[in-house]
Amino acid sequence: MNARKHPTGRHAHQGRLLPVLALLLLLGSVLAWLMWPTAPLAVKASATNPATDTATVERGRYLATLGNCQVCHTARGGVPYAGGRGIATPFGTVFSSNLTPSPAGLGAWSADDFWRALHHGQSRDGRWLYPAFPYNNTTHITRTDSDALYAYLRSLPPDATPAPAHQLDWPYNTQAALKVWRALYFEEGAAAPAAANDSNLEVQRGAYLVRGLGHCSACHAPRNALGASSNMLDLAGGLIPVQNWYAPSLTNPAEAGVQDWTLDDIVALFQSGRAGNALVTGPMAEVVQHSTQHWSAADLRAMALYLKQLPRTETPPASTAAAPSARLKGAGEQLYDKRCAQCHGEHGEGRRGTDGRLAYPPLAGNRAITLASPANLVQIVLNGGFAPATAGHPRPFGMPPFVLQLSDSDVATLLTYIRTQWGNQAAPVSALDVQQLRGTAAR
Amino acid sequence: MSGRWSLIPSGSRKTHDPKFLRRYRPDRLCERIALFDFLIPLFTMFRTFSRCRLLGTLLSALASCLALPTLAAPPAFEDTIAQRTLACTACHGAQGRAAPDGYYPRIAGKPAGYLYNQLLHFREGRRSYRLMTHMVEPLSDSYLREMAEHFATLDLPYPAPSPVSATAQELQRGRQLALQGDATRQVPACVQCHGSALTGVQPGIPGLLGLPRDYLNSQMGAWRSGQRRAHTPDCMASIARRLSDGDVSAVSGWLASQSLPANPKSARALPAPLPLECGSAYAPSAAAATGGRP
Numbered sequence: 001m002n003a004r005k006h007p008t009g010r011h012a013h014q015g016r017l018l019p020v021l022a023l024l025l026l027l028g029s030v031l032a033w034l035m036w037p038t039a040p041l042a043v044k045a046s047a048t049n050p051a052t053d054t055a056t057v058e059r060g061r062y063l064a065t066l067g068n069c070q071v072c073h074t075a076r077g078g079v080p081y082a083g084g085r086g087i088a089t090p091f092g093t094v095f096s097s098n099l100t101p102s103p104a105g106l107g108a109w110s111a112d113d114f115w116r117a118l119h120h121g122q123s124r125d126g127r128w129l130y131p132a133f134p135y136n137n138t139t140h141i142t143r144t145d146s147d148a149l150y151a152y153l154r155s156l157p158p159d160a161t162p163a164p165a166h167q168l169d170w171p172y173n174t175q176a177a178l179k180v181w182r183a184l185y186f187e188e189g190a191a192a193p194a195a196a197n198d199s200n201l202e203v204q205r206g207a208y209l210v211r212g213l214g215h216c217s218a219c220h221a222p223r224n225a226l227g228a229s230s231n232m233l234d235l236a237g238g239l240i241p242v243q244n245w246y247a248p249s250l251t252n253p254a255e256a257g258v259q260d261w262t263l264d265d266i267v268a269l270f271q272s273g274r275a276g277n278a279l280v281t282g283p284m285a286e287v288v289q290h291s292t293q294h295w296s297a298a299d300l301r302a303m304a305l306y307l308k309q310l311p312r313t314e315t316p317p318a319s320t321a322a323a324p325s326a327r328l329k330g331a332g333e334q335l336y337d338k339r340c341a342q343c344h345g346e347h348g349e350g351r352r353g354t355d356g357r358l359a360y361p362p363l364a365g366n367r368a369i370t371l372a373s374p375a376n377l378v379q380i381v382l383n384g385g386f387a388p389a390t391a392g393h394p395r396p397f398g399m400p401p402f403v404l405q406l407s408d409s410d411v412a413t414l415l416t417y418i419r420t421q422w423g424n425q426a427a428p429v430s431a432l433d434v435q436q437l438r439g440t441a442a443r
Numbered sequence: 444m445s446g447r448w449s450l451i452p453s454g455s456r457k458t459h460d461p462k463f464l465r466r467y468r469p470d471r472l473c474e475r476i477a478l479f480d481f482l483i484p485l486f487t488m489f490r491t492f493s494r495c496r497l498l499g500t501l502l503s504a505l506a507s508c509l510a511l512p513t514l515a516a517p518p519a520f521e522d523t524i525a526q527r528t529l530a531c532t533a534c535h536g537a538q539g540r541a542a543p544d545g546y547y548p549r550i551a552g553k554p555a556g557y558l559y560n561q562l563l564h565f566r567e568g569r570r571s572y573r574l575m576t577h578m579v580e581p582l583s584d585s586y587l588r589e590m591a592e593h594f595a596t597l598d599l600p601y602p603a604p605s606p607v608s609a610t611a612q613e614l615q616r617g618r619q620l621a622l623q624g625d626a627t628r629q630v631p632a633c634v635q636c637h638g639s640a641l642t643g644v645q646p647g648i649p650g651l652l653g654l655p656r657d658y659l660n661s662q663m664g665a666w667r668s669g670q671r672r673a674h675t676p677d678c679m680a681s682i683a684r685r686l687s688d689g690d691v692s693a694v695s696g697w698l699a700s701q702s703l704p705a706n707p708k709s710a711r712a713l714p715a716p717l718p719l720e721c722g723s724a725y726a727p728s729a730a731a732a733t734g735g736r737p
Contacts, residue, residue, distance in 0.1 A: 076576075077567030285581045343520070343529070354522040383574065384530050388581040395586055398530025401574050 034176035040126040043116045050111040050147045052154065060152025063145050066299065067138075067213040068291035072096045081105075082159035087132045088242040089227060092168035094132040102158035114150040115143060121186060128178035130166065131185075131227065137215035139189035140208065185228040206306025209299060210235075214291075219247035219283060220256075236313060239375060244439040245282045246373040250307060254315040254367055258307050266304035270295065272392025277350065278368075279361050279387040279396075282376060289388035324416050324428055332417025335410060339402065340418075348422045359397045364422030374429045377415050378437040381406065408434040524593045530578060531590070539594045545605070545655040554709050555588075555595035556646030560673070560723045562587040569672040570665075601653045601703040609696035613689075617697025620690060621651075628685045631718040633694070636678070641698070643709035647724045650709055656699035663691045674722030681719070 050056075064070065073096045075084035082105070083098035098105035106114065113124040121135035122128055129135060141149075171177045189212075210216045211233055221231070222238035237249030237256070248256035258266045261275075269275035270292035273285065280288050292300070324332070337346075343360040344350055350362030363369050368376065384401035387393065406414070409431040419426035520526065525538070532539055534547045541549035550558060564570040566579040566587070579587060609617070619625070621641065624632035633641060636648055643650035651659075665671035666683035673679060686694070717724060 075568075077569060289581050351520050359520075359522070383577050384533070385577055386530065386581050389583040389586045394583065395524075395527060395589070396581075397527050398578070400530045400533030401578075402533075403574065404534070 034179055038122070038126045038128065038175070038179075040113075040124065041116060041120050041122055043112050043119070045112050050151055052151050056148050056151045057155045058152075060148035060150070060155075062296075063149050063213060064152055065291055065294045066209065067149075067215065068287060069099070069149075071286060071290045073099050079157075079159045079161070081153065081156055082161050083163045084161060086164075086167075089132055090241045091172035091227065092166065094130045094166050094168065095164045096133075097163045098159060098161060099153050100156045100159045101154050102160045104160050104162040105158065106153055107158065109150075111147050111150045114153075115146045118146050118149075119143075119189065121182065128175055128182060130168075130178065131181060134215040134218040136186060136233070137212055137218060139187075140212035141189075142208075145213070181226060181228065184226070202302045203305050203309060205299070205302035206304070209303050210306055214303065216250065220250050235310065239373060240283060242439065243283060244375050244437050245379055246371060246375040247283070248368075248371060249313065251310050251313040252315060253312060255371060256367075257310065257312065258304070259310065259312055261308070263301065263304050263308065266307060267297075267300045268392070270300055270303070272390045273388040273396070274358055274393045277358060277362055277366065279358065281385060281387060282379060285385075285388040288390060293388070293390040293392070324420055328413060328428075329417060329420075332413045335406075335414040336417055339406075339414070343397070343399075348418060348424075353397075357393075363418050364424060366424075369418055370424050370426035372427065374415055374419070374433055375437050377418075377429070378411060378434050381411050381414065382438055407431075408438070524589060528590055528593060531594075534574070538597050538599055540599050541653075541655075545657055548654055548658050549601075550594045551597035551599045552708065553595060553649050554643050554645050554647060555592045556725075557643065557649045557723075558591035558594055559588050560647060562591060564671075564673065569674075571670055598708075601707055604653075604700050604702055605655070607656055607696045607700040609693070609700070613693045614697050614700065616690065617693035617695070620686075620694045621697055625690075628690075630682055630685050630690075633698070635715070635718045636713070636721070636724070638710040638713070640704045640706070640710070641701070642704065642707055644713050645709055645711055648709075648713075648721075650707075651698050652701050652703050653707070654699065656695045659695035659698060660691065663695065676720045676722050678717070678719045678721035678724070 070080055072085055072087065073081050073083050075082070078084055079100070081099040083096045085096045086093045087096065101107050109124050116122050116124070117129060117133075118135065118138040118141050121131070121133070121139070166173065217233050217235055219240050220237055221234040222236055223241060227241065235250040237247060237252070239246050251257055253259050258269075265275040269278060269280065270288060272293065273280045273288040295303075323329075340363075344363050345360075348363035348366075350358065350364075351360045353359040361368075371377075380399060382401060382403040384399040386398045387396040389396055402411070411434045412429045412431045415434075416428040418424065419429065531550070534542055535550050536542045536547065539550035541547065561570065562579050562582075563584075565572065565575040566582070568576075582590075607614075620630065621633040624630050624635065633651055636644070637651050638644045638648070641651045662671060663683050663686070666680050667686075669680070671680075683691070
């Protein structure tokens with residue numbers, strides 16, 4: 001009856017209901033997908049029982065050095081590999097896990113479980129891991145290397161300290177968030193490395209090191225608001241969140257690209273932290289100190305060859321920002337003469353020690369000074385610091401912190417000065433830039 | 444505990460407060476005196492009813508204003524350990540003779556083992572001050588040792604102690620703790636470990652004279668709250684926890700008011716064994732076993 005009375009109404013109602021139902025169904029399935037607990041992925045078991053001989057353990061130790069695993073998986077002053085170091089991210093703090101063979105660590109893990117974590121970013125119980133663990137990189141590690149790493153970690157003295165619980169904000173602390181993140185940004189590495197041909201075997205080894213264990217893109221790739229890069233293996237440079245250090249582009253010779261460097265200089269930089277007029281500082285100092293200075297000559301050369309052949313990216317046209325006013329320049333000069341000239345030279349020419357090697361880097365013509373992002377300069381001026389003490393550069397000269405002496409506007413004036421003097425042509429720095437970049441870490 | 448100790452007793456400036464440190468810039472004291480920050484010493488006076496403190500602040504500000512024009516041109520570059528450690532003396536004063544702001548302690552002439560231990564403590568998280576940790580983070584054990592030995596060899600005159608606002612009764616209690624200890628609280632006398640002249644003992648025990656009261660107070664607070672630690676057994680932490688608030692203030696007041704003896708150098712050895720075990724007193728190299736770096 002009703003249908004006859006309102007035939008058109010009913011049809012219209014039906015017409016509205018269908019899309020709504022479809023939408024609900026879609027939402028429901030998305031929700032179900034998000035909320036459904038994930039079982040551990042089936043992984044192909046090791047062909048044989050993983051080796052535990054001394055040679056394999058030693059190779060695993062070297063691979064762990066290549067990957068710099070210890071730095072993140074050790075709390076300050078704590079037991080090596082027992083985890084507990086807090087890694088600050090824009091979403092909260094993630095604490096590194098205990099990798100020693102104890103019940104609090106990898107005690108119950110098999111070599112397959114370990115491979116699943118490296119290759120798929122999934123924990124033994126099926127939980128997805130937080131991408132603070134750079135599994136977009138570790139997914140490129142071969143199964144053989146994974147098994148050697150596993151053998152090395154099994155050889156460590158067990159430590160029963162459990163990792164502290166992560167302190168992440170909702171919704172980042174949910175498995176659903178990780179599912180979304182993975183769907184958008186995680187790409188599983190190839191099951192086997194590309195077939196090698198003899199001529200570029202070294203470059204391929206370099207690529208394997210840079211993409212996998214070296215996890216260079218964890219810092220040197222630009223990051224979006226979700227802490228990801230559209231291409232997670234990109235090396236185009238990015239601001240490291242929270243730390244507010246800019247990891248310069250490895251493809252742009254105007255940033256940190258080494259296409260025009262000699263192989264020897266590239267190797268020297270990674271081996272000693274110093275080459276020509278360049279010094280490593282900031283987060284890269286940690287990498288050189290704990291990892292690259294211990295790499296084999298062959299691996300350093302392979303990485304250098306790979307970095308050297310990276311396709312160049314164009315330098316964006318130099319900023320046409322107006323030169324700083326005479327007053328600003330005068331104030332900058334005064335600050336420079338008082339605070340900086342003693343070590344960096346009256347004309348930003350830097351200084352060399354009695355051995356003829358670099359003591360204080362030049363500021364004139366230094367690409368680290370003219371990077372578009374002034375982040376690193378702000379960190380260096382505020383916090384000072386030393387280049388890493390390495391076998392090849394055991395007694396670096398230090399830079400004092402100026403955080404107690406210089407205001408944000410002083411730092412801005414000073415940086416604007418050094419970025420526009422002696423032929424340097426970079427955009428001025430404002431007090432607001434300094435305030436934003438100093439972050440919580442620099443107070 | 445840490446909450447209570449986040450305020451330095453005796454109404455002095457909060458010199459361990461990062462906010463204060465950010466604002467407080469000794470190099471600008473002259474400008475500041477002329478500006479509204481003039482109110483800070485007035486406020487201090489209001490809180491402590493101490494005219495001496497205000498007078499002291501004004502006098503030292505005046506002294507630094509007068510001293511500024513006489514500052515020599517910066518020394519020429521030298522390829523030396525002193526040049527390499529200019530990063531340290533920027534805060535700890537020229538040659539490590541202590542900063543004019545009364546907080547960053549003197550490092551010149553302290554026993555090398557003690558200094559080396561502190562550098563390791565900062566690097567490995569047993570002491571926490573962000574700037575210090577950042578400084579020592581990328582450095583090797585051997586380079587830190589060289590730095591410690593450099594500052595230990597510097598033999599510089601000590602300034603006269605700054606006036607201390609404390610009652611005679613407080614100073615008497617401080618003297619008693621320093622020289623006799625307090626058996627009822629199982630607190631040994633300072634002299635039992637830090638040397639009969641309180642100038643420290645080689646290789647690992649620091650002297651206690653020539654340090655600002657603010658610094659002494661904040662260190663005792665840090666020992667009590669666990670923010671400052673040493674190698675286990677951590678003797679100073681146990682002692683600091685046995686002291687009352689009043690005791691800390693009394694002993695820091697007495698220590699800060701003492702002049703250095705004619706021979707300010709640390710003693711070669713203690714006449715008697717330590718009254719309690721101290722992990723950091725003897726062998727700094729023990730640290731290498733856990734967190735050591737090549």
